Amino acid sequence: MSDTIEPNELRDSVREVLADHRGDSWAIPGEEGRGLDRALWAQMAQLGWLALGVPEDDGGLGLGIAHLAVLYEELGRELAPVPALSTLALAGLLGAHPDAADREGHLAAIVEGTCLAALALPASHGALTQEGGKVSGSLRNVPFADVADLLAVPVRAGPDFALALIPVVAEGVHVAARPLVDLTRSSAEVEFAAVLLAGCTVLPLSAAEWSALEDHAAIATAADAVGLAGGLFEMTLDYLKTREQFGRAIGSFQALKARMADWKAKLEAATALVRHAAAQVEAGGAGAAASGARAYAVEIAAGFAEDAVQLHGGIGFTWEHPCHLFLKRAKLNEQLYGSPTYHKERVARLAFCEGAFAPHDAPARAEPAPLLQA
Numbered sequence: 001m002s003d004t005i006e007p008n009e010l011r012d013s014v015r016e017v018l019a020d021h022r023g024d025s026w027a028i029p030g031e032e033g034r035g036l037d038r039a040l041w042a043q044m045a046q047l048g049w050l051a052l053g054v055p056e057d058d059g060g061l062g063l064g065i066a067h068l069a070v071l072y073e074e075l076g077r078e079l080a081p082v083p084a085l086s087t088l089a090l091a092g093l094l095g096a097h098p099d100a101a102d103r104e105g106h107l108a109a110i111v112e113g114t115c116l117a118a119l120a121l122p123a124s125h126g127a128l129t130q131e132g133g134k135v136s137g138s139l140r141n142v143p144f145a146d147v148a149d150l151l152a153v154p155v156r157a158g159p160d161f162a163l164a165l166i167p168v169v170a171e172g173v174h175v176a177a178r179p180l181v182d183l184t185r186s187s188a189e190v191e192f193a194a195v196l197l198a199g200c201t202v203l204p205l206s207a208a209e210w211s212a213l214e215d216h217a218a219i220a221t222a223a224d225a226v227g228l229a230g231g232l233f234e235m236t237l238d239y240l241k242t243r244e245q246f247g248r249a250i251g252s253f254q255a256l257k258a259r260m261a262d263w264k265a266k267l268e269a270a271t272a273l274v275r276h277a278a279a280q281v282e283a284g285g286a287g288a289a290a291s292g293a294r295a296y297a298v299e300i301a302a303g304f305a306e307d308a309v310q311l312h313g314g315i316g317f318t319w320e321h322p323c324h325l326f327l328k329r330a331k332l333n334e335q336l337y338g339s340p341t342y343h344k345e346r347v348a349r350l351a352f353c354e355g356a357f358a359p360h361d362a363p364a365r366a367e368p369a370p371l372l373q374a
Helices: 007-022 038-046 065-077 084-095 103-112 207-242 254-282 288-311 313-317 323-333 340-352
Strands: 117-119 129-131 134-143 150-157 160-167 173-178 187-196 201-203
Touching (some): 007 038, 007 065, 065 084, 084 103, 084 117, 084 150, 084 207, 117 134, 134 150, 150 187, 207 254, 207 288, 207 340, 288 323, 288 340, 313 323
Parallel strands (some): 117 150
Antiparallel strands (some): 129 134, 134 187, 150 160, 173 187
């Protein structure tokens, strides 16, 4: 199937739909944030986007991370408030586990858009403890956990980890929404009080599968970053061409042209690196490419978003202009599923150490408090 769908055709189609959904102007949310765009999520399901990574035998399109990265990039470009990363990563994981309990039900619900997933990883969130078939503990700052139907969380099983798929309505699960600086996404702290695992799908993942899950999260975050940076670059360039000072468009000033040219070169490099890394991972390449692209892309996107506020002048600092939405989303991307420092260290481990990097070798790293609003 991947041979019959050209990435650029997919990109054009997705971009057109998302632009039409947004309309001619950016809707600026209040301080409480935008939460979840259920109308967009339903449209994504209707158009088959949620089936991109689902195996064809299960009613999906059977595409890999290289095609999913196209979707992630375009969703970032439009600052879409949807849990695409966690839901599609889970769909791909279930597709690779034909013996998983209730696999068909979960996949069908994901494709139909009736199952939204939240995902936590051991390296960024830690893991729950398991005793007597019950799990307990808390996970902080789990993206979209406040709107999710299914919580995909790491559970310690002896020296290893398993991924437990726990319904948010299960007895003993308590979800408390936490405000984010990023107004285009949501987050929550989840408490598990002796939650019974009987009846839940539990996936005993190998070290290679955990590493592949980290690769997926890294590629998705990096693609979101270069997508939003690309959209913001076009917005900034249009502003520089129309805003006049001293009777001239400010974009004609040499200092501003040099700054934009410099950012253009960096953004093109980041975009190419992310797309190449996605292709490498899909072909079975090392995860070092995913983490390397992720570390570079999120830093470049955040740096440009900061400068874009300056390039827009006074209007860039106002609440009514969308510049701050791009900046806040870019800054959160730096910390999602591991900081740039963590991913640089992961590159070193994967590039210079023998064997795949196992998640239980990594210290638990909670999402940092600065992501939350005071």
